Amino acid sequence: MTPPHTREPALSKLNELDATDLAILRLIQADASLSLGDIAKEVGLTQTPCWKRIRRMEEAGIITGRVTLVNAEKLGLGISVFVAIETGDHSATWIESFAKTVAEMPEIVECWRLGGDVDYLLRVVVSDMTAYDVFYRKLTARVASLRKVTSRFAMECVKSTTALPL
Secondary structure, X not given: OOOHHHOOOXXXXXXXXXXXXXHHHHHHHHOOOOXXXXXXXXXXXXXXXXXXXXXXXXXXXXXXXXXXXOOOHHHOOOEEEEEEEEEOOOOHHHHHHHHHHHHHOOOEEEEEEOOOOOOEEEEEEEOOHHHHHHHHHXXXXXXXXXXXXXXXXXXXXXXXXXXXXX
């Protein structure tokens, strides 16, 4: 048997895709409202094989959904806050409770578990400082064993994209 450190790495999903698949993904990452006909034409396929490729990528979990991106500022949600959380409890029960709380708070649009000195990083979107204070009080009341909560307020978004570099 070959030792684990000398084995060839498993193929990643990216390596399993051909140039046409990648072209389809680039197109729908840029505009998910494109018609199947437009996508097929752009990548040089007819609609049926194009649809089959998209369906295969959905079934493989490569395409996980299709959404409409909304301008938060135009909806009065112009403040983004990055909240770093350090906890004193890393038990399975605490993690499950924390995940449930995060899922129930719509202001939290992203939550990342990290390695290093910060345990979790949240991206919170609110209308103003008063709304953030209400959110903060609700979060700290609902989550036990918080050692440190640090809020960083975004001044300007320099780059934001949902498109992966394919």
